[in-house]
Amino acid sequence: MTRRLMEGSEAIAEAALAAGCRFFAGYPMTPFTELLEHFAKRLPETGGVCVNAESELEAIGMAWGALATGARAATGSTGQGLALMQESLSEITRAELPLVVFHMARGQGDYYQATRGGGHGDYRHLVYAPIDVAEAVALTQLAFDRADRWRNPVSIYGDYLLAHVAESVSIERLDFGPLPAKDWAVDGSLGGSGRARIVNPLGMETGVKGIDPDAFWKRLQAKHDEMARREARFDAEATDGAELLVVAFGTLARFARYAVRELRREGARVGLFRPITLWPFPVEALRRAAAGARRVAVLEMNAGQMIDDVRLAVLGDAPVVPIGGISSDPAGFGIGPLLDAERVRERIEGALAVEAA
Amino acid sequence: MRERQTGLEKPALQVGVDHDLCPGCGEPLALRMLLEAIEDVGCAQRAIGVVGIGCYTALAPLMDVDRIQALHGRAPSVATGAKRMRPDALLFTLQGDGDMVSEGLQEVIHTAARGEAITCVLLNNGVFGETGGHMTATTVLGQRTKNSLDGRDAAYHGHPILIGDLLAQLDGTAYAARASVHDAAGVAGAKRMLKRAFETQLRREGFSFVEILTMCPTGWFVGTAEGPGYLDRVLGSVHVTGELKREGRFVPTASLRARAAQPGGD
Numbered sequence: 001m002t003r004r005l006m007e008g009s010e011a012i013a014e015a016a017l018a019a020g021c022r023f024f025a026g027y028p029m030t031p032f033t034e035l036l037e038h039f040a041k042r043l044p045e046t047g048g049v050c051v052n053a054e055s056e057l058e059a060i061g062m063a064w065g066a067l068a069t070g071a072r073a074a075t076g077s078t079g080q081g082l083a084l085m086q087e088s089l090s091e092i093t094r095a096e097l098p099l100v101v102f103h104m105a106r107g108q109g110d111y112y113q114a115t116r117g118g119g120h121g122d123y124r125h126l127v128y129a130p131i132d133v134a135e136a137v138a139l140t141q142l143a144f145d146r147a148d149r150w151r152n153p154v155s156i157y158g159d160y161l162l163a164h165v166a167e168s169v170s171i172e173r174l175d176f177g178p179l180p181a182k183d184w185a186v187d188g189s190l191g192g193s194g195r196a197r198i199v200n201p202l203g204m205e206t207g208v209k210g211i212d213p214d215a216f217w218k219r220l221q222a223k224h225d226e227m228a229r230r231e232a233r234f235d236a237e238a239t240d241g242a243e244l245l246v247v248a249f250g251t252l253a254r255f256a257r258y259a260v261r262e263l264r265r266e267g268a269r270v271g272l273f274r275p276i277t278l279w280p281f282p283v284e285a286l287r288r289a290a291a292g293a294r295r296v297a298v299l300e301m302n303a304g305q306m307i308d309d310v311r312l313a314v315l316g317d318a319p320v321v322p323i324g325g326i327s328s329d330p331a332g333f334g335i336g337p338l339l340d341a342e343r344v345r346e347r348i349e350g351a352l353a354v355e356a357a
Numbered sequence: 358m359r360e361r362q363t364g365l366e367k368p369a370l371q372v373g374v375d376h377d378l379c380p381g382c383g384e385p386l387a388l389r390m391l392l393e394a395i396e397d398v399g400c401a402q403r404a405i406g407v408v409g410i411g412c413y414t415a416l417a418p419l420m421d422v423d424r425i426q427a428l429h430g431r432a433p434s435v436a437t438g439a440k441r442m443r444p445d446a447l448l449f450t451l452q453g454d455g456d457m458v459s460e461g462l463q464e465v466i467h468t469a470a471r472g473e474a475i476t477c478v479l480l481n482n483g484v485f486g487e488t489g490g491h492m493t494a495t496t497v498l499g500q501r502t503k504n505s506l507d508g509r510d511a512a513y514h515g516h517p518i519l520i521g522d523l524l525a526q527l528d529g530t531a532y533a534a535r536a537s538v539h540d541a542a543g544v545a546g547a548k549r550m551l552k553r554a555f556e557t558q559l560r561r562e563g564f565s566f567v568e569i570l571t572m573c574p575t576g577w578f579v580g581t582a583e584g585p586g587y588l589d590r591v592l593g594s595v596h597v598t599g600e601l602k603r604e605g606r607f608v609p610t611a612s613l614r615a616r617a618a619q620p621g622g623d
Contacts, residue, residue, distance in 0.1 A: 053434070069405075186405050196423050
């Protein structure tokens with residue numbers, strides 16, 4: 001397939017279609033709106049359905065119903081809309097449905113929301129944070145695969161820049177290997193057989209009165225523990241011999257990568273570690289990358305959220321300092337002055353100067 | 358004393374015959390009518406039920422119909438997503454008044470307005486039965502509940518919502534009706550209405566809705582034997598039974614007719 005210049009929102013929607021997504025429901029909200037627009041246009045053209053939901057509550061509910069029939073389905077919003085969806089997101093995790101969520105955040109202040117969630121009970125879902133449009137295309141397809149493989153929600157953490165920057169990409173269906181049959185999905189055909197199915201978040205079984213939450217939740221915990229062991233992804237560069245290790249994710253990591261490469265060329269001993277999965281956080285990889293560093297600098301555009309995970313990974317082996325911070329445009333869309341290579345370079349240089357002193 | 362046959366034979370779409378709900382509860386009766394209606398319209402092998410959260414959730418494992426268990430209030434959206442992916446399936450929701458009318462009111466209204474080809478079934482007993490008898494959006498004025506001890510007071514607690522009447526007014530609604538299982542005729546009427554609602558869905562005419570008034574003596578703090586009478590007298594006089602809309606045509610609502618007949622009504 002030829003490469004084409006595409007805005008991030010369009011590329012993500014096309015990647016979802018390539019992955020076989022047949023249902024989408026959403027409610028407009030910047031910077032998620034264009035993603036909804038593309039699904040609304042393209043899904044009916046490809047035999048799917050996109051419903052203009054009346055709120056985020058309905059959007060995730062509709063996706064839930066579509067998923068229960070075995071279809072690949074997705075929803076999304078920005079952090080504000082995702083806040084409304086948390087109850088369903090938590091229960092869908094317990095119903096073990098393969099939901100893909102496009103979390104097009106207003107900046108990086110939704111890190112806690114994406115990785116800890118605001119829903120009830122013990123639940124986890126994979127969170128991918130692409131650095132650019134090409135990676136978003138690949139991770140979107142991976143998200144649908146991993147959602148089916150684990151029968152668990154997966155979210156893509158994007159932002160205003162990812163949604164709106166146009167880049168040259170090619171979109172082809174990626175093959176991740178065979179998946180288990182969806183022998184849990186409902187189509188109505190098992191009525192009266194004594195084996196009718198029930199897709200549910202409570203651990204119910206047909207013909208069995210009552211539930212056993214203790215055993216059910218422990219089984220889910222074991223699954224989430226296994227996901228944590230197997231699904232961590234990261235990108236690291238120039239970490240060998242680095243005295244300063246910069247940790248950044250998503251769009252801001254792209255600026256950090258530019259600045260780190262520039263500084264390396266000038267002889268600075270600085271490396272970059274980028275978690276691609278925000279959950280599971282690549283704990284072991286970061287610990288190894290930070291092993292020789294005298295200082296770990298966390299660059300994130302918020303009051304300090306990912307820094308908790310960095311500290312838990314480094315476990316005091318090196319000082320962990322914040323070099324980012326809140327940085328917003330007047331509209332609050334998360335495209336603040338820190339999204340600038342010079343400014344990011346200054347922050348990294350500041351941390352290097354402390355190191356030198 | 359004459360021996361009576363009372364539902365010892367289970368419906369074909371039910372697993373097992375017993376349930377754990379309270380004596381005198383109207384919900385198992387409504388469920389039986391629902392399961393029989395699915396059979397009667399020939400949809401046993403193509404029905405998908407979306408169950409809300411309430412006492413009736415305990416009945417979900419006993420249904421031998423493909424099901425999706427939804428969150429409190431959210432069943433209409435879940436049914437929407439399933440129907441859009443399985444247009445040939447018979448999609449119905451099973452919800453209580455707390456679920457549908459209190460927590461999830463916008464869900465059922467939007468789903469009706471969209472003309473979604475699903476059937477929403479409301480079991481309305483005017484209380485949160487599962488929590489032990491608390492006020493819902495359909496609790497009638499004067500009704501005593503655990504959080505309206507002196508009776509629902511319009512000035513303090515607001516007015517009940519007559520959800521069937523409200524949904525009947527939406528253009529997307531093709532069929533709307535209200536039944537009551539307080540006596541044999543009401544039980545038979547519930548099944549007839551459920552069948553008509555399902556037939557409406559199968560003809561793809563739009564959204565269909567059946568409200569079934571059910572006994573909850575536990576949540577009403579009355580004796581088991583008093584349940585049917587209380588339902589008919591207290592809830593039935595406000596949530597008046599009858600068909601509200603059929604084949605997309607608005608029927609002057611039973612409740613409005615009843616109100617107009619009252620002294621001072623217009």
